[in-house]
Amino acid sequence: LVVNASDGSGWRAPDTLFGLFFEEINHAGAGGLWAELVSNRGFEAGGPNTPSNIDPWSIIGDESSIIVSTDRSSCFDRNKIALKMEVLCSPDGSNTCPTGGVGIYNPGYWGMNIEQGKTYKVVLHVKSLESFEFFVSLASSDGSSILANTNIVGAASDFSNWRKVEVLLEAKGTDHNGRLQLTRTSKGVMWFDQVSAIPTDTYKGHGFRNELTEMLASLKPRFIRFPGGCFVEGEWLRNAFRWKETIGPWEERPGHFGDVWKYWTDDGLGYFEFLQLAEDLGASPVWVFNNGISHNDQVATSTVLPFLQELLDSIEFARGDANSTWGSVRAAMGHPKPFDLKYVALGNEDCGKKNYRGNYLKFYYVLKTAHPDIKIISNCDGSYRQLDHPAHLYDFHVYTSASNMFSMSHKFDGTPRSGPKVFVSEYAVTGKDAGTGSFLAALAEAGFLIGLERNSDVIEMASYAPLFVNANDRRWNPDAIVFDSWRHYGTPSYWMQQFFRESSGATVLNINLKGNSSTSLVASAITWKDGDNNYLRIKIVNFGSNSVSLKISVEGLAPNSVDFTQSKKTVFTSKELMGENSFEEPNKVVPVESLFREAGTDMDVLLAPHSLTSLDLLR
Numbered sequence: 001l002v003v004n005a006s007d008g009s010g011w012r013a014p015d016t017l018f019g020l021f022f023e024e025i026n027h028a029g030a031g032g033l034w035a036e037l038v039s040n041r042g043f044e045a046g047g048p049n050t051p052s053n054i055d056p057w058s059i060i061g062d063e064s065s066i067i068v069s070t071d072r073s074s075c076f077d078r079n080k081i082a083l084k085m086e087v088l089c090s091p092d093g094s095n096t097c098p099t100g101g102v103g104i105y106n107p108g109y110w111g112m113n114i115e116q117g118k119t120y121k122v123v124l125h126v127k128s129l130e131s132f133e134f135f136v137s138l139a140s141s142d143g144s145s146i147l148a149n150t151n152i153v154g155a156a157s158d159f160s161n162w163r164k165v166e167v168l169l170e171a172k173g174t175d176h177n178g179r180l181q182l183t184r185t186s187k188g189v190m191w192f193d194q195v196s197a198i199p200t201d202t203y204k205g206h207g208f209r210n211e212l213t214e215m216l217a218s219l220k221p222r223f224i225r226f227p228g229g230c231f232v233e234g235e236w237l238r239n240a241f242r243w244k245e246t247i248g249p250w251e252e253r254p255g256h257f258g259d260v261w262k263y264w265t266d267d268g269l270g271y272f273e274f275l276q277l278a279e280d281l282g283a284s285p286v287w288v289f290n291n292g293i294s295h296n297d298q299v300a301t302s303t304v305l306p307f308l309q310e311l312l313d314s315i316e317f318a319r320g321d322a323n324s325t326w327g328s329v330r331a332a333m334g335h336p337k338p339f340d341l342k343y344v345a346l347g348n349e350d351c352g353k354k355n356y357r358g359n360y361l362k363f364y365y366v367l368k369t370a371h372p373d374i375k376i377i378s379n380c381d382g383s384y385r386q387l388d389h390p391a392h393l394y395d396f397h398v399y400t401s402a403s404n405m406f407s408m409s410h411k412f413d414g415t416p417r418s419g420p421k422v423f424v425s426e427y428a429v430t431g432k433d434a435g436t437g438s439f440l441a442a443l444a445e446a447g448f449l450i451g452l453e454r455n456s457d458v459i460e461m462a463s464y465a466p467l468f469v470n471a472n473d474r475r476w477n478p479d480a481i482v483f484d485s486w487r488h489y490g491t492p493s494y495w496m497q498q499f500f501r502e503s504s505g506a507t508v509l510n511i512n513l514k515g516n517s518s519t520s521l522v523a524s525a526i527t528w529k530d531g532d533n534n535y536l537r538i539k540i541v542n543f544g545s546n547s548v549s550l551k552i553s554v555e556g557l558a559p560n561s562v563d564f565t566q567s568k569k570t571v572f573t574s575k576e577l578m579g580e581n582s583f584e585e586p587n588k589v590v591p592v593e594s595l596f597r598e599a600g601t602d603m604d605v606l607l608a609p610h611s612l613t614s615l616d617l618l619r
């Protein structure tokens with residue numbers, strides 16, 4: 001392998017080369033990255049009619065002691081359902097309340113992670129026509145032990161109209177599958193609505209679950225595409241993501257049923273929060289917008305203008321000044337400064353649909369005039385021929401076998417250079433080669449990414465998909481990060497991405513890989529500067545089952561210019577090709593780093609069978 005590191009050789013990779021694709025799938029957001037613990041906090045998940053299904057809320061007590069129903073008495077106009085709780089038992093008399101009282105509980109998303117010493121903010125809305133006392137508590141999964149508790153006493157005069165109640169609860173014990181309880185020990189009628197419980201220590205205080213967000217930050221993502229995927233389209237337009245329903249005070253958001261991945265979301269993680277997340281990660285937001293097309297219905301181009309207006313409004317919300325109509329709504333949410341929105345994708349995987357091109361073009365020309373700095377992403381594949389419509393980028397998705405993915409390291413070698421740039425916004429090995437996240441899948445993907453890096457004169461962005469899975473709701477396998485209420489781990493595909501986190505904005509060097517084994521090898525080389533340090537990284541995937549002895553020479557560097565005392569070698573391999581990580585063994589398949597004393601301008605390296613090796617030379 002010959003690497004040309006002479007001054008001026010190579011080209012600068014786009015600053016946005018590697019990033020993230022977040023989709024609300026597998027409970028990635030609701031019950032995942034979004035730290036809200038209460039599921040169905042407004043009792044709306046059963047639909048806007050009464051009687052309503054309040055699942056997963058359940059009753060503490062039996063029919064002789066409590067009756068729970070729903071009505072439409074909420075003070076929130078866009079989500080009118082409220083919960084009415086009638087307690088029939090008393091502290092004394094014939095119908096005595098059980099010890100601990102009766103009431104309702106919410107188990108969150110397969111259990112709430114309640115940890116000793118942590119503080120939780122509980123907010124709820126209460127109405128009562130009589131004076132009352134009730135208890136707000138965090139309890140163990142079966143309610144047998146109370147981990148935090150407070151009582152709320154109110155007079156009818158204060159609560160005959162809805163009132164917001166806020167409490168901070170510090171947990172005195174731990175249960176990773178705990179629950180929130182609202183209970184009473186005395187007879188009476190009261191109403192609850194919009195109940196939230198959230199740990200106070202979220203990422204940058206913005207409501208994102210800390211350790212999951214840190215996993216993202218550690219990849220140094222340069223962009224984040226959101227909020228989906230199919231989630232953006234919906235099976236039907238009536239269930240698609242509508243950004244205006246996801247902004248403003250959380251209590252006023254109606255929530256919606258995502259009919260593709262088949263679950264309700266309260267939309268606490270809404271359009272504003274996505275923009276905030278992008279900012280917090282230092283990543284450029286990529287806003288995927290539904291241009292009037294779902295899986296099963298489509299808006300005709302002649303009537304699509306209201307959708308276009310929605311998009312223009314969303315851009316004003318993100319970037320307009322704080323006095324503009326929608327910018328002022330953003331400012332009221334605590335972010336007067338505009339967000340740095342520069343990418344808009346029109347639709348998702350919709351190129352083949354009857355109205356796509358017509359709708360796309362209508363959006364494209366208006367957007368280009370109104371916001372010339374925004375880059376517009378088409379759903380149509382321009383990798384093998386020129387697009388028949390204008391775009392800054394086109395979206396390319398690939399889910400395939402491991403061998404196919406590896407061979408696709410050459411996919412973009414012959415792609416037209418003159419047209420729009422490529423956004424590989426979804427890639428992953430799937431099927432039997434991948435299981436729920438195998439090493440084999442990650443290795444093939446590494447080969448593919450090396451190919452993207454080497455074609456980064458035409459590839460502008462790339463992101464793995466899907467990003468997250470809550471292990472209790474595996475709608476799609478594999479995924480990069482697996483979690484439940486309290487644990488998490490990266491699949492091998494997550495760890496593989498760590499090898500590429502310095503590539504965005506780096507200089508990609510020309511290389512020449514010669515020899516017999518080159519069909520099972522792919523390689524790339526980049527240089528980048530970090531402070532005063534100059535690094536050169538050579539990455540090689542050996543996709544074959546034999547070890548390979550490789551001679552590497554780096555041209556254009558003085559022989560003694562490499563600091564071998566501080567150079568590193570990182571090897572990613574696995575005893576089993578189908579090896580996976582798990583909650584029990586989160587670090588079973590992870591890269592191993594060591595000092596690389598052989599670093600220099602001429603090196604002999606032994607590549608393990610089925611391995612990804614990274615040589616980081618400090619110069």
Ligand code: AHR
Binds near residue numbers: 230231348397466476
């Ligand atoms: O990543 C999962 C799904 O795969 C996405 O929603 C969709 O764009 C693709 O079909």
